[in-house]
Amino acid sequence: MRMISLNVDLGERTYPILIGPNLLDDPEPLRRAIGGVSAVVVSNETVAPLYLERVQAHLAGLRHEAVVLPDGEAYKTLDILDPIYSALLKGRHDRHTTLIALGGGVIGDITGFAAATYQRGVNFVQIPTTLLAQVDSSVGGKTGVNHPFGKNMIGAFHQPRAVIIDTRTLDTLPDRELSAGIAEVIKYGLINDAPFFEWLERHMDDLLAREPAALSHAIERSCLNKARIVAADEREAGARALLNLGHTFGHAIETGMGYGQWLHGEAVACGMLMAATMSAELGWLPHTEVARLRTLLLRTHLPVTPPAELAPERFRALMAVDKKVIDGALRLVLLRAIGQALVTADFDPAALERTLATPAAA
Amino acid sequence: MRMISLNVDLGERTYPILIGPNLLDDPEPLRRAIGGVSAVVVSNETVAPLYLERVQAHLAGLRHEAVVLPDGEAYKTLDILDPIYSALLKGRHDRHTTLIALGGGVIGDITGFAAATYQRGVNFVQIPTTLLAQVDSSVGGKTGVNHPFGKNMIGAFHQPRAVIIDTRTLDTLPDRELSAGIAEVIKYGLINDAPFFEWLERHMDDLLAREPAALSHAIERSCLNKARIVAADEREAGARALLNLGHTFGHAIETGMGYGQWLHGEAVACGMLMAATMSAELGWLPHTEVARLRTLLLRTHLPVTPPAELAPERFRALMAVDKKVIDGALRLVLLRAIGQALVTADFDPAALERTLATPAAA
Incomplete structure (x- = not known):
């Protein structure tokens, strides 16, 4: 299979996304992205035993070291930065060093x-090893x-120098995480790529079977969609907020249940269906389209019902601290159609109440 | 006295520096810099009793609150951020809120x-209340x-929306901190403004007596010098490094002695004299000019000899972790003349050894 190369177009900070099987066997993409004479690889206890040695082999001749963190969203706190800062300072890494994130979205966000x-x-380089990180969190800064x-x-906006996606790393990904990653893939279809949504309806079985060509196509199409939106709106002043489809509901679930109970993609899946349900409550989206989304999520083994533990009042309070609140008004990403999302604070709050009050409807 | 207004010219992020007596009595400069409907003032236990009430009075009609931190460089750690983040999140401050730093350089850097x-x-606004913060740390992001x-x-580069300098806040500044602030003022003369250095030689007694017109002129000229350098090189790719004159030596003193033992400006004063001494050792600067700087620093009651506790080997090790190291080579800001600094890694290391070995010479 060929290597796919896309660019995220951000002027002088433009960077490539490279996609293909066995990219980790090739030192070139990584070496090209490292400017100085030193590097630190940050990974976790799950991923390091699988891929760290192969990545470090490409750093021969550079001063380099590795920091291996515990695995899980529960560790994504300010405290986890200290081992990284300490390794950088003990190793006398200067401002021309490069950090390399080897792992899923949590490792990418922390690094x-x-x-x-x-x-x-x-500088930093993303080597995402989960589907979620490959199609979402590793791209966009x-x-x-x-x-x-x-x-x-x-957090901060900070663009990588390169994103290197070896699709073979998905061979070792647990089924549950594969499904969670596909949730974000489905999101791109919902936002503004109806033909891709239809492609997913036709090829979901291939994706779940990890058919290499299907995976590569889904990753490429997702990254293309994301790169285009990020290039148009790097700091989320406008269109980029569309990428948060399902995330305001989803973040409430993740926070309310405690980080790590629901996978991010699972919460987003449920959140997208809640956004679709609310859009139907508003009369903006036909109920048949909500059902279409629900069917696709169920085929992907993703949750479609929010946790019973979260009462509507608690859910609403959690949504109110979301970053999508502007000067007190809750802004949500809703749907006019599959492939046509919009960001708006201009909705009947009763529709939100009904959506939260009847989770079974979702 | 008139209000002086300068701009730091950074394209769409251009912002004003306003300088004058009793600016804190005027709500306009602060209100103009606040975009949203909420704000959080961050101050410390020393400054808050003096000025917090006056600042908060200007926030009437906005949702606002204050975070008062302990005073001192020793508290400038990652942990100190938590009370700020917690106040922001508990108060449901969204991404359109404004942080207001009311205090010295430590409060400005943390906020x-x-x-x-x-x-x-x-967004954030700087209201620096020490001379050091007014002429240095509050400007430049x-x-x-x-x-x-x-x-x-x-840290991060993050430009304020405005810098509001009420020169009357210096009335309450301890003598030792006034002198430490003047160290950075002298620095601008040394770097590339020989006429200003000569002005300081003529007016040092006025500054130490806190003569309002002299203080305003010194702050304006310092900010002009800094704003020009920052506008030319925001991210310190080149010329901005000149502002680190005395800082590589100075940081070694501060770190070696423990934060808070030496004031930053005191360490910089001693560091500038060490840089001048080393420049003379290299044959770049006449010894008479070193003596001229030494005399001015002594008149300002600033230290001119590094701490005896710091042996040369330890001093060198501390300098090697400085951010001015690029790919292993130590870069220093040295002097060709008073008013002519340069950044270079191209020097005889023996001159550095001699400078560190004979602190009495400094």
């Missing part, structure tokens, strides 16, 4: 934030950690 | 970093905190 803040910003009072509330 | 990283970046292994090693 990116460490890179954004070490000596006021050093959002980095950060959670706070006990809210998810991703501490 | 700026909190603003840079809360929800990936919110460097924000951050210290790490046990190095000073200012964690």
Whole structure:
């Protein structure tokens, strides 16, 4: 199979996304993205035993070291940065060093934030090893950690020098995480790519069977969609907010249940269906389209009902601390059609109440 | 006295520096810099009793609150951010809120970093109340905190929306801090403004007597010099490094002695004289000019000899973790003349050894 190369077009900070099987066997993409003479690989206890040695082999001749963190969203806090900063400082890494994130979205977010803040910003490279990270969090420069009072509330925009996606790393991904990643893939179809949504309806079985060509196509199409939106609106002043489809509902679920109970993609899946349900409550989206989405999510083994533990009042309070609140008004990403999302604070709040009050309807 | 207004010219992020007596009595400059409907003032236990009420009076009609931190460089760590993040999240401040730093350089650096990283970046306003902060740290967008292994090693570039300098706040500044602030004022003369250095030689007694017109002129000229350098090189790719004159030596003193033992300006004063001494050792600067600087620093009651506790080997090790190291080579800001500094890694290391070995010579 060929290597696919896309660009995220951000002027002088433009960077490539490289997609293909066995890219980790090729030192070139990584070496090209490293400018200085030193590097630090950040990974976790699950991914490091699988891929760290192969990545470090490409760093021969550079001063380099590795930081291996515990695995899980529960560790994505300000405290987890200290081992990274300490390794950088003990190893006398200067502002021309490069941080390499080897792992899923949590490792990418943490490493990116460490890179954004070490000596006021050093280079970093993303090597995402989960589908979720490959199609979403590794692209676009959002980095950060959670706070006990809210998810991703501490962070920075910091673009990587390159994103290197070896599709073979998905061979070792647990089924549950594969499905969670597909939730974000489905999101791109919902936002503004109806033909891709239809492609997913036709090829979901291939994706779940990890058919290489299907995976590569889904990753490429997702990254293309995301790269286009990010290039148009890097700092989320407008269109980029569309990428949060399902996330305001989803973040409430993640925070309310405690980080790590629901996978991010699972919460987003449920959140997208809640956004679709609310859009139907508003009369904006036909109920048949909600059912179509629900069917696709169920085929992907994704949750379609919010947790019973979260009462509507609690759910609403959790949504109100979401970053999508502007000067007190809750803004949501809703749907006019499959493939046509919009960001708006101009909706009948009763529709939100009905959506929260009748989770079974979702 | 008139209000002086300068601009830091950074394209769409251009912002004003306003300088004058009793600016804190005028709500307009602050209200103009606040975009949204909410704000959080961050101050410390020393400054809050003096000025917090006056600042908060200008926030009438906005949702606002204050965070009062303990006073001192020793508290400038990652941990100090938590009360700020918690107040922001508990108060449901969204990404359109504004953080207001009311205090010295430590409060400005901490608040700026909190603003840079809360929800990936919110607005902030600097109201510096020490001379050091007014002429240096509040201008230019460097924000951050210290790490046990190095000073200012964690941070971000984040420009304020405005810098509001009420020169009357210097009335309450302890003598020692006034002198420490003048160290950075002298620095601008040394770097590239020989006429200003000569003005300082003529007016040092007026500055130490806190003569209002002399203070305003010194602050204006310092901010003009800094704003020009920052506008030319925001991210410190080149010329901005000149502003670090005395800082590589100075940071070694601060770190080696423990944060808070020496004031930053005191360490910079001693560091500038060490840089001048080393420049003379290299044959670049006449010894008479070193003596001229030494005399001016002594008149300002600033230290001219590094601490005896710091042996040369330890001093060198501390300098090697400085951010001015690029790919292993130590870069220093040295002097060709008073008013002519240069950044270079191209020097005879023996001159550095001699400078470190004979602190009495400094």
